[in-house]
Amino acid sequence: KFLPGDQARDARTFILSLQHWLGGTPENLEAMLMRVAGQYVPSVANDKLVDLERIMEPVVIPDTGIWHPCAPTIFSTSFEYNEWYEKVHLPMAGIPKDAPTVGVVLQKSHIATKDDGHYVAMVQEFERRGAKVMCTYTGGLDFSAPVKEFLANPSTGEGIVDTLVNLTGFSLVGGPASQDAKAAKEVLTRFNRPYLVSVPLVFQSVSEWQESELGLHPVQVALQVSLPEIDGAIEPLIYAGRDGQSGRSIPMQDRIDALATRALNWARLRKKQNKDKKVCICLFQFPPDKGNVGTAAYLDVFGSIFSVMQKLKAEGYTVGDLPVDIEALQKSVLEDPEASFSMADLNVEYRLSVDEYEKLCPYAEDLRENWGPPPGNLNTDGKDLLVYGKRFGNVFLGVQPTFGYEGDPMRLLFAKSASPHHGFAAFYTYLEFIFKADCMLHFGTHGSLEFMPGKQVGMSGYCYPDRLISVLPNLYYYAANNPSEATIAKRRAYASTISYLTPPAENAGLYKGLQELSELVKSYQGLRENPQRGATIVNSIIATARQCNLEKDIEDLPEE
Numbered sequence: 409k410f411l412p413g414d415q416a417r418d419a420r421t422f423i424l425s426l427q428h429w430l431g432g433t434p435e436n437l438e439a440m441l442m443r444v445a446g447q448y449v450p451s452v453a454n455d456k457l458v459d460l461e462r463i464m465e466p467v468v469i470p471d472t473g474i475w476h477p478c479a480p481t482i483f484s485t486s487f488e489y490n491e492w493y494e495k496v497h498l499p500m501a502g503i504p505k506d507a508p509t510v511g512v513v514l515q516k517s518h519i520a521t522k523d524d525g526h527y528v529a530m531v532q533e534f535e536r537r538g539a540k541v542m543c544t545y546t547g548g549l550d551f552s553a554p555v556k557e558f559l560a561n562p563s564t565g566e567g568i569v570d571t572l573v574n575l576t577g578f579s580l581v582g583g584p585a586s587q588d589a590k591a592a593k594e595v596l597t598r599f600n601r602p603y604l605v606s607v608p609l610v611f612q613s614v615s616e617w618q619e620s621e622l623g624l625h626p627v628q629v630a631l632q633v634s635l636p637e638i639d640g641a642i643e644p645l646i647y648a649g650r651d652g653q654s655g656r657s658i659p660m661q662d663r664i665d666a667l668a669t670r671a672l673n674w675a676r677l678r679k680k681q682n683k684d685k686k687v688c689i690c691l692f693q694f695p696p697d698k699g700n701v702g703t704a705a706y707l708d709v710f711g712s713i714f715s716v717m718q719k720l721k722a723e724g725y726t727v728g729d730l731p732v733d734i735e736a737l738q739k740s741v742l743e744d745p746e747a748s749f750s751m752a753d754l755n756v757e758y759r760l761s762v763d764e765y766e767k768l769c770p771y772a773e774d775l776r777e778n779w780g781p782p783p784g785n786l787n788t789d790g791k792d793l794l795v796y797g798k799r800f801g802n803v804f805l806g807v808q809p810t811f812g813y814e815g816d817p818m819r820l821l822f823a824k825s826a827s828p829h830h831g832f833a834a835f836y837t838y839l840e841f842i843f844k845a846d847c848m849l850h851f852g853t854h855g856s857l858e859f860m861p862g863k864q865v866g867m868s869g870y871c872y873p874d875r876l877i878s879v880l881p882n883l884y885y886y887a888a889n890n891p892s893e894a895t896i897a898k899r900r901a902y903a904s905t906i907s908y909l910t911p912p913a914e915n916a917g918l919y920k921g922l923q924e925l926s927e928l929v930k931s932y933q934g935l936r937e938n939p940q941r942g943a944t945i946v947n948s949i950i951a952t953a954r955q956c957n958l959e960k961d962i963e964d965l966p967e968e
Contacts, residue, residue, distance in 0.1 A: 410826075417447070421443060421444065421447055423443060423909035424440075424443060424465075424466055424896050425440045425443060427466030427468055427652070427784075428440035428443070428466045429498075430466075430468055430470045431466050431467050431469070432517065432520035432521045432923075433467065433520060433521060433522055434521075434522060435464065435467070436466060436467060436468075438463075438464070439463050439464045440902060442458050442463055443458075443460065445458060446458030446459075446460050446463070447460070448685070454834065456492055457671065460542075469482050469483060469519065470482055470518075471516065471517070471519055471547040472544070472545065472546045472547065472553065472554050472557070473544070473545065473554075474486065474489040474542060474543060475514065475519055475543045475544075475545055476489075476493070476497070476531065476541070476543060476682070476758065477524070477527070477528045477531055477532075477717075479492060479493075479497075479677075480492075480499060486542075486558050486568075487869075489542065489558075493540070493542075498540070503535060503538055503539070503540060504538070507537050507538050507539050507540050508540070508570045508571070508672060508675035508676055508678070508679050509539065509540040509541070509542060509568075509569040509570050509675070510532070510534050510539050510540070510541050510542070510570065510571050510572075510573055510671055510672070510675060511542050511544070511559040511567065511568075511569035511571070511572045511573070511601075512527075512531070512534075512541060512542065512544070512572075512573050512574075512877060513543075513544060513545070513551050513553070513554070513555065513572070513573070513574040513576060513580075514527055514543055514544065514545040514575055514576065514577060515543045515545060515546075515548070515576050515830060516546060516570075516656065518546040519545055523657050523884065524657070525656065525657055525658060525659055525922060526575070526608060526648035526657045526658065526659040526664075526769055527543070527575065528659075529659035529661065529664055530573075530575060530647065530659070530664055530667070530668070531543065532783070533664050533665065533668040533673070534668050534671075537668055537669070537672055539668075539672055539675065542558065542559060542569060542586070542895075544557075544559060545560045548584035549578065549581075549582055549585075550582065551576065551580050551581070551582050551587070552580050552581050552591065552592060552595045553579065555572070555580070555595065555599065556595060559572065560599055564598065565595070565598030565599060565600040566598060566599060566600050567599045567600060567807050568679045569601065570674075570676075570679065570684065571601055571604065571671045571672070571674045571675040571678075572599065572601050572602065572603045572857065573603070573604045573605075573606060573667070573671050574603070574604065574605040574606065574636070575606055575608070575647070575813040576605075576610055576643070577605060577606065577607040577610075577628075577631075577632035577636070577657065578605075578632065578635075578636070578957075579592060579636050579638070579639050579641075580592035580595065580636070580639050581639075583597070583634070584631040584635060587635050587639075587964075589635075589638045589639055589829040592639040593639060593640060594642070595638050596639060600672040601678075601843070601883075601903055602642065602643075602671075602675075603639070603640055603641050603642065604641065604642055604643045604667070604670070604671055604674075605633075605636040605643075605644060605919070606643075606644070606645050606646070606647045606667055606737050607624065607628065607633065607634070607640075607644050607646050607647070607866065608634075608646075608647065608648040608649065608650075608657060609624075609628075609646060609648065609649040609650060610625075610628055611625040611627055611628050611652075612625050612649075612650055613650065614649035614650075614658070614660065615648060617646065617649065617866065617868075618868060619861065620863065621864075622863060622864050622865070623862075623863025623864050623865045623866035623867065623868075623871075624644075624646065624863075624864075624865045624866030629865050629866075633865060633866075633899065634855060637895075637898065642704075642869050642898065642902065642904045643667075643670060643901075643902045643904075644865070644866065644899060645666060645667045645670070645867070645902075645926070646660065646663055646866045646867075646868075647659065647660055647663045647664050647665055647667050648660055648663075648664075649869055657891035662869045663868075663869065664805065666869065666874070666879070669861065669879040670879050670881070670902065671881055673847075673880070673881050674881050676846070676847060677847060680773065680846065682720075682723055682724035682725050683724050683725065683726050683801060683802075684802070685725060685847075685848060685942050686802045686803075686804070686843060686844055686845050686846050687720070687725065687802065687803050687804070687844045687845065687846065687848075687849060688803075688804045688806055688845040688847070688848045688849070689713055689717075689803060689804070689805050689806070689808065689848075689849050689851055690714070690806050690807075690808050690840050690848055690849065690850045690851060690853045690855065691709065691741070691797075691805065691807045691808060691851060692704060692789045692808050692850075692851075692852065692856070693807055693808065693810065701741070701754065701807060702738070702741070702742075702807075703852075704851065704852020704853050704854075704885075704887075705852065705853040705887045705890065705910075706887050706889075706908075706910040706911055707851075707852045707853070707885075707887070709851055709852050709866055710737055710738045711734050712851070712852075712853055712885075713737065713805065714731075714734045716731070716739050716799070716849075717737075717803060718730070720803065724730075725801075725802060725803065726801035726802040726803075726876035727800045727801045727802070727803050728800040728801030728802075728803075728921055728959075729800065730797070730800060740755065740798045740805075741754065741796075741797060741798050741805055741807065742755070743755060753796050754796040754797075754807055755796065755797065755833035756794050756795070756796060757795050757796065757797045757798060757799055757804065757806070758787075758794075758795040758838055758842065759792040759793070759794060759795075759844075760792055760793040760794075760795060760834050760837070760838060760842075761791075761792050761793075762782050762791075762792070762793070763813055764781055765782055765783075765793055765830070765833075765834050765837060766782065768837050768841045769833050769834070769837040770875075771833070771875050772830070772833060775827050775828065775829065775830055775833060777827070778826060778827045778829075779830055779838050780967070781828045782830040782834075783831070784829055784830040784831065786809065786810065786829045786830070786831040786832075787829075787830075787831025787832070787834065787835070788831060789811050790828075793830060794831070794834075795829055795834065795835055795838045796809075798845075799906040804839075804843050804845070806839070808835065808850075808856060808857070809829070809832040809834075809835050809856075809857055810832075810856070811856050811859075826861045827860075827861060827872060828860055828872055828876065832876070833876065836857075836876045836877070836878065836880075838906065839878070839880065840878050840880065845880060846881070847880060847881040847882070847883060848877075848880050848881070848882050848883065849883045849884075849885065850882065850883070850884045850885065850903070851885050852885055852886075852887075852893075853885075853886050853887040853890055853893070854886070854890070854893055854897065855884075857873055857876055857877060857901050858873055858893075858897040858901040858903070859896070859900075860872035860876060860894050860898045860900075862874065862900065864900070865899045865900070868967075871900075873901045873902075874902075875899040877901050877902055881904070882901055882902050882903045882904065883903070883904050883906060884897050884901075884904065884905045884906065885905075885906050885907065885908060886903075886905045886907060886908070887907070887910055888908060888909055889908060889910050894907075902905065921952055921955050921956040922956055924952055925949065925952045925953060925956060927943060927948045928948050928952060929949060932945045932946065932949060950965065950966060950967070953965060
């Protein structure tokens with residue numbers, strides 16, 4: 409009231425225009441332009457072409473809250489959201505109240521500007537699959553704040569959802585510029601739920617990404633894959649891109665399908681009783697026919713698996729008739745453990761007919777270019793495709809097939825036209841469609857799935873690691889001293905790695921007679937000029953050498 413009329417009007421216009429701008433929606437921006445033009449553009453203001461009284465007031469959404477594309481408003485508390493969601497939306501959508509719940513982290517800017525097509529598609533896909541959804545957002549870069557406020561138990565910090573999916577592509581605290589991994593880890597440790605960070609394309613168009621052999625742009629890999637991984641994020645799936653004309657976000661439906669299924673499979677692991685869960689424990693074997701079935705770097709594989717299966721049994725998993733000891737477990741998979749462990753020595757758990765394989769495997773036809781028609785020559789008896797391993801109740805101890813290019817396995821990484829063979833595809837087809845595994849535990853460093861042909865980071869639906877692992881949650885027991893290849897498994901095979909320590913090591917040195925022989929030789933070096941003691945030591949050296957059977961290696965070893 410203390411300002412002159414014109415200045416007061418200017419101040420009010422400035423404040424209203426700023427609020428329109430902060431609101432960010434198309435309606436807000438239109439109102440801002442009309443308000444300014446109606447007062448300051450002479451040709452518009454003089455002719456009163458704009459009715460200033462009818463221009464909408466600024467609509468600014470809260471800086472943080474719970475959003476749903478079908479909701480009439482933004483919710484400021486979990487209680488308000490659940491009241492609307494459970495009483496209004498769930499009955500309308502036909503979603504049961506005991507369905508798994510997915511927590512989703514979003515960016516305010518996309519909601520405020522209504523550039524939310526990819527968010528809407530993701531929510532719709534979750535709910536189409538019968539899941540409940542709770543979407544939080546913030547205007548800042550500390551995404552842990554809405555997670556703690558809306559998605560966690562306020563007293564313990566544990567998640568009230570079954571899976572957490574971050575659709576921003578950023579690290580949980582600080583974003584790409586000022587990441588605070590320590591704070592993020594503290595929040596996520598208390599939250600204690602699977603944490604998936606999915607990535608929208610930023611530096612590439614969808615077509616550029618599809619045509620790229622690298623996949624995701626290196627800058628985006630650094631900012632939106634590597635940094636979230638430090639927080640503890642898994643499964644960096646691409647789920648959206650940008651329209652080349654409008655610049656607006658567009659969902660990539662096949663990737664959204666994959667992300668929704670994988671997130672819900674993690675969620676269902678929390679809901680399902682242990683006795684009903686089906687687990688595949690996967691063994692590696694490379695090189696083949698060399699006695700290497702069930703080997704891994706720095707790990708006693710069968711001994712460790714036996715311990716895990718005993719623990720599974722104790723926690724209520726259905727493991728059937730568990731072998732009495734490690735040797736019996738090994739014999740159940742290897743029919744002749746004293747042989748060379750060739751494919752012929754392995755137990756066949758399932759014979760997959762060619763008709764069944766071609767019906768169930770969606771990419772079987774694509775493998776013909778390299779391997780001809782199924783069943784091919786690997787993992788087959790000439791008629792059926794063979795799945796090697798042994799089933800114990802709901803636990804399948806499976807042997808991962810060989811690369812197929814045993815003379816040059818790296819060909820799979822660098823040959824554009826390379827592909828896994830029919831037997832390899834049959835193994836994962838069996839796991840998904842016949843055994844119906846709820847998850848996989850790949851036991852030890854390393855395997856071959858993550859080295860199959862495809863993009864380096866940011867898999868498409870045509871990359872073979874993505875095709876093979878499909879929708880299976882992939883737990884990977886990996887040696888702590890090999891983070892580089894563990895990273896490949898995380899990014900290309902969607903592995904959630906669990907590290908095991910390498911065993912302590914020291915110089916073995918000599919032993920028994922060889923140690924004594926070494927000491928005699930050292931003594932001789934100092935006494936060989938002594939004609940009496942030197943001769944005595946020489947005789948002792950020769951005698952000890954013969955005790956160590958060195959005469960088999962030294963043709964002219966003298967007599968004493």
